[in-house]
Amino acid sequence: MSLQAEIRVSNGAFALDVDLEVAEGETVAVLGPNGAGKSTLLRGLSGLLRLDAGRLALGGRVLDEPATRTFVPPECRPVGVVFQDLRLFPQMSAVDNVAFGLRRRGLSRAESRFRATRWLERLGLADRADARPRALSGGQAQRVAMARALAICPELLLLDEPLSALDVGMRADMRRDLQRALASFPGVRIVVTHDPTEAFTLADRLVIIEDGRVVQTGTPAEVTARPRSHYVARFVGVNLLRGWADGSELTVEGGCTLRIPDTEHGEVWAGIRPRAVAVHKERPSGSPRNAWRCRLESLDVERDVLRLALAGKPDIVAEVTAAAFAELELRPGDEVWASVKATEIEVFPA
Template sequence: MVGAIVSGLSAQLHVERPSGFVLDIALEAEAGTTVALLGPNGAGKSTALWALAGVIALAGGGISLDGRVLDDPASGVFVPPEDRRIGALFQDVLLFPHLDVAGNVAFALRARASSQRAADREAHEWLDRFELSDLAAMRPAELSGGQAQRVGLARALAAGPDLLLLDEPLSALDVGSRARVRRMLAEHLSGFAGPRILITHDPAEAALLADRVVVVEAGTVTQTGTPEQILRAPRTAYTADLAGLNLLTGAAGGGMIDVGAGPGLQVADRSVAGEVLVTIHPRAVSIHPSRPTGSARNTWPSTITSIETLGNLCRVQFEHPIPLTAEITVEAQRSLGLEPGTRVWVAIKATEIEVLPG
């Protein structure tokens, strides 16, 4: 049995699926913190979440929450899902279609043994917190994806859980809805006293929402640390690919982002404003021997500080005026005669810059 911690989640998850897939990971999350399970599709992230929820049985290991044993196959202890006091939000929200928005939230409160009158009153209080009062009488089929996710989170928190599970809650949303729901998630997660487990394959989402990251690949943990530690010192090919992402912070307004150095970045979305996180894939950073004349709106001269060869690709590093990594082929590096100290022009299309509210 995994050692129980007094406040928070402690789990040793050993799951054997009929397909032959085996999950074997250790997971701890202190109260008031968000831990992201980050990994590629099929790594076992959702299997871990279902095991925590009690939907999938453990073959070994155990789970404790705030010192209470939820699952211990060795001693025959198993607390059913409905008694675990766990709230969950999935990418498919699964709201009750026959209930309106207020009824969906009230259902969670009734499950806590609240009276109907008290549940209805508290449900409307939760809707106020999530700016959903105007939607109280609407059915789930009438909601947008972002609205449905907000209702789902309100319902999950209204149940008064000891642990909150979030399974790719933003992946099914459009760009506009994703930004709003992400801000809402960050706000309400910070106010939830229990541990939170976030399932994601998006490193930017993990950086914005998580205190700590557990990287899961092929059913095992390959790296743990803060988002910054994972990106700064990757230990596997998967995390190395993630680490290649250019992550910048800045202030947005009028279609421009001030990242604290250089000319600023022009972006396609002129509506974004305030503190933001910027992600740029290394393949979106192009290198030219002279000033480019194409459609890229972001161009500036820079000096190559280092070049790292990875198979048939090269990672080209720049430090000034904006720290960036570009990824090009070895053939392109040779044909352009690039080496540390070479003076070149850097170009990035505005449409290749992803902006996330900070």
């Protein structure tokens, strides 16, 4: 069982042109900025949106192919969907929500409720079977939506921002439950998310979409090591610079020249981890560093470190400890110096 998708969809000025192959038992996380086409992709895969061109096949069975006028409606596809807003029917109990898809596929009411009850038991919700969605907690409602998607024994499971509706305290527990559910699901799994933790812990492979096109794909380790766009770099927490390498020198966009390891020639990307960027009130001396003047634009607190957005040539993000920041006595708008050792700059071909 595998998925082969050539998704061509136009919506006004926006066009989605994505090729996607996912193997049986593989979990793929689809990432991208707002408006990139992630939701459009899921709608095309689920059948909620017909393709303008291309081809969609699951396990060798064609589900949508405009050229041959083939289209299998959503309710007839072996596809389970967990929507971002869950879309539980408010007038139905939890067990009837789960049984809904089974009933639509022709099972009797008794058989549908029996199977739905079993799924709720598997997900630890046996005692909430008769509760309506408004009486469920966020985590319980999430489990009901997952049970509804899995109860139909789908060959393709689509999860749209599965944990976004939960608060931070519940997200970690639900992430573990979701990991277990995906591990026991034998089909093809696609997760749309904007959360790095979800992507890295749930997915075998990442697919990044920008402006309706795939810009990068690879394992979490591969994408983290060599981001191919500024969005990806921000997502994985890397400063990404583009420029021209000539031996041990890199000229970045804007004209700044940096010392780098003598490894590449020609057009390149340069990745710099924020923790490798040092911040000084005066120009540093006495060590072979790249140093340039910047202005502190803004700062954010993340766990036990501060992320400083520094405007200069080039712009860069630095991470410093709270103690180091206190010693610097900085405020937004202050002039500072940023410095990076040449050995901390990873260069790879553009």
